[in-house]
């Protein structure tokens with residue numbers, strides 16, 4: 001197949017031949033100076049795709065998979081390997097994995113010898129539309145998500161939908177939840193196009209165009225506010241309630257992927273948008289019906305009071321009010337909307 005690579009934004013490359021693209025991007029770096037970070041799943045499923053023989057086996061660093069590994073211990077492992085191999089200033093780390101690997105690898109590289117080069121090769125839909133771009137890197141610490149981290153940009157981000165072949169459908173849906181949020185922030189035509197896709201049945205290739213669009217939306221917001229002083233908070237839409245649901249389900253030992261939790265959060269926050277900013281209530285019902293047809297939306301057993309308490313514990317809140325980004329209409333958002341306990345509990349009850 002010809003390599004139809006397409007440079008989307010400055011450092012993002014979209015390709016259907018990731019192995020060749022990566023070879024080109026690393027051509028000027030000596031083979032012994034190139035390191036690859038994977039988790040155990042991406043070592044198995046994604047390393048063969050990028051042409052494992054092209055990389056020195058001893059330079060592949062593998063950490064256990066999933067969110068529980070996004071910690072200081074894994075970062076130490078990365079630093080130790082790099083340090084023992086006398087990494088030079090020009091050395092390069094390739095982060096091959098989902099959001100966990102991109103966040104952790106970006107952080108490890110940014111601190112090592114005050115900053116070494118790194119390239120993200122995101123292998124989940126969520127990492128392609130969100131985690132691998134925008135310059136936020138970090139790890140969880142002291143039981144808190146992304147507590148330690150830095151803003152730092154990857155030298156390049158190389159995207160290929162080929163990786164989705166080994167992802168389970170729920171992982172695809174998780175990424176779709178973030179794409180849906182981007183579309184709601186962008187406008188009606190973006191929302192309409194996205195709602196025409198059935199992410200459960202779409203072929204990998206089919207995601208290329210919507211991913212590019214989703215990235216454009218995220219990049220246009222991030223470029224106005226790279227360090228999250230204002231505008232970038234809009235990307236939190238669906239997340240204040242979504243994070244609370246994620247924590248609630250963790251306590252119950254039920255697994256809920258991040259984008260699935262965001263889909264639940266979007267529904268709650270649309271009801272708040274109706275109350276606070278006159279969002280169209282009929283459109284809210286239509287979106288809720290659509291999300292229910294795609295995601296396994298389940299508010300069963302969710303206690304509104306407990307959910308409110310979880311939201312309140314988020315850092316950016318006052319004594320009893322919680323800070324949200326809300327929508328006045330699709331494509332028009334307002335950050336720093338404070339909602340009362342009563343409003344939040346009402347919205348949760350409506351969402352059910």
Ligand SMILES: NC(=O)c1ccc[n+]([C@@H]2O[C@H](COP(=O)([O-])OP(=O)(O)OC[C@H]3O[C@@H](n4cnc5c(N)ncnc54)[C@H](O)[C@@H]3O)[C@@H](O)[C@H]2O)c1
Pocket residue numbers: 039040041042045046065066067070097098099100101103123124126127130131132133134135136137146163164166167168171174258
């Ligand atoms: N930096 C940011 O702006 C940002 C934005 C959103 C999310 N995040 C972070 O992203 C992380 C979530 O990302 P995620 O959902 O990609 O999780 P993840 O990286 O944990 O990947 C999910 C699972 O899929 C496996 N996997 C990855 N690629 C695969 C492939 N191609 N085939 C088979 N299995 C594969 C992984 O091993 C893991 O088990 C969280 O840590 C979150 O905080 C960061």
Ligand SMILES: [Zn+2]
Pocket residue numbers: 130178239258262
């Ligand atoms: Zn998110």
